[in-house]
Amino acid sequence: MRVKVVCVGGGPAGLYLAILLKRQDPSHEITVHERDPEGSTYGWGVTYWRHLLDRLRAHDPASAHEIEAHSVRWNEGVAHVRELSTRHHSDEGFGIGRHRLLDLLGARARALGVRVEFRSELTEPPLGADLVVAADGVHSALRTGRSGHFGTRITTGRNHYIWLGTTKVFDAFTFAFTETAHGWIWAYGYGYSGDHSTCVVECAPETFTGLGLDRADEGESLALLEKLFADVLDGHPLIARSGASWQNFRTLTNHTWHHGNLVLLGDAAHTTHYSVGAGTTLALEDAMCLAGALRTHAGLPEALTEYGRRRRAELVAVQSAARYSAQWYENLPRYIHLPPHRMFALLGQRHSPLLPHVPPQLYYGLDKAAGQLEPLRRLKRWLGPRAARALHARHR
Known part of the structure; x- marks a missing residue:
């Protein structure tokens, strides 16, 4: 069945959703409205990790290939503290210019038949659309006008x-x-x-x-x-x-993610502190989830409900990690006077809900021991998700 989709916001989330929906059914009429001129964007580069690239390949190999080809990669992290420094091996990470990413996704969307309109700002859902996607960022005009319904909460x-x-x-x-x-x-x-x-x-x-x-x-x-x-x-x-x-930094959450045929996507729905480097990844995963829900549910209300329920559940752990990461930096004096290699080790553990409650030197020793003893590793894995769920419940 042909569906008319209007996406407000030409960032990674909106463009990638348009790509996925066109791949699912080329007959869909999809228009992306971007308020800024073509080629203008905020930010510099964005980060992502190998697991996202694997998911991009599974959903649209063509755009995944272009994104990987235009990315730089690293597998080390380095920390400089005063005149000292330490370098550690890390998981493989990638960086790509936000401008380049938008160019690649925009070109792919247009090649599939998506209409992309620049200098086109919509502050209200347009009439005649079957689905309206608010992908217009943290300051979303479409969400702000209905913040009471969405249950929007912002903490600074x-x-x-x-x-x-x-x-x-x-x-x-x-x-x-x-x-x-x-x-x-x-x-x-x-x-x-x-x-x-x-x-x-x-x-x-x-x-x-x-x-x-x-x-x-x-x-x-x-x-x-x-x-x-x-x-x-x-x-x-x-x-x-x-x-x-x-x-x-403004951390934004919403109690529900849709209102009638209007649905939130990316930063319009949620933000996570930049220190975890997950913003673009989460936005693209939103698009994957929404496209999947629309494919598997015949009715729009059921699809949007399932999308919101699933993504809110998936975000509990990462939102908890982001809060603890931000708090780690807000409490930097607690860690900064450790030897650099120990400070860097705890920097890598900043997402842990246990770290703020354990003396840093003791946590370092326990974490090192946990890496060698399977019972301690299991205990740490068991405690982490439970602490995250408890923190989520307190913030609802």
């Missing part, structure tokens, strides 16, 4: 952060921690092309104001940050896109 993080780029190409996922007279400031860096990397800088409120970043203009801010992270930037500049500003 304590720390300040800014999303920047640099011509320094990091060869590993890089963490850099710098101590100042006003506290610690740190950066996350990862390559996403042969000539650019993403560099996210974060600090506590007292450091932000103490360094004068609340009063500095863009040029002054970049100059100060380049000085503070000179050792890892190797003389390369930091670059800000137009409109870049310091922000506090």
Whole structure:
């Protein structure tokens, strides 16, 4: 049966959903409306991991091939603390420019017959559509007007952060921690092309104001940050896109994800703290789940209900991990004075619901022992999901 689908928002989630729905039934009439001009996007590069690439291959081999071909990869992580550094092997990670990713998905969607309209902003569901997809981001106009129905909840993080780029190409996922007279400031860096990397800088409120970043203009801010992270930037500049500003991260959840024929997708439905690097992955997985629900359920209400129920359940663990990750950085002084290799080990464990309640040195020792003793590994796996579910219940 031919279905008319209107997708509001031309980010990865909206474009990938359009691709999947067209592959399921080429007769579907699908239009993606993007409010910004073609070729303009926020952000620099995005990260993803091998398991996402495997899923992309299963759903649409053609776009998966293009995404992998235009990605850079790494299998190490490095942490710089003052003048010390430590490097560890890690799971294989990938970086791709957000601009490049959107180009690839847009081209694939159009090749399948999807209509993509730029400079087209919709703030209300259009008449005549069988399905309207709100993929218009964390500030979704379609969701905001119905926030009472969706049960939208937004919590704001304590720390300040800014999303920047640099011509320094990091060869590993890089963490850099710098101590100042006003506290610690740190950066996350990862390559996403042969000539650019993403560099996210974060600090506590007292450091932000103490360094004068609340009063500095863009040029002054970049100059100060380049000085503070000179050792890892190797003389390369930091670059800000137009409109870049310091922000506090907003974690968004919704109690339900659909209203009539309107359904939420990606950041319009949920956000997870950038320190877990899962935003794009979760958005694409939303699209996979929604497309699957629409394929297996004959009725739209049943499909949208199943999509929301399944994705909310799948997100419990990652949302818990993201909250604990953000809290790890908000409580950085608790960990930063450990020897670098131990601090880095606990950085890798920052998603654990147990870590905030166990002295760091003791946790390090127990975690090391758990890696060698199967009963402790089983106990840790058993405790983690249960703590995550308990935390989810408290936040409902």
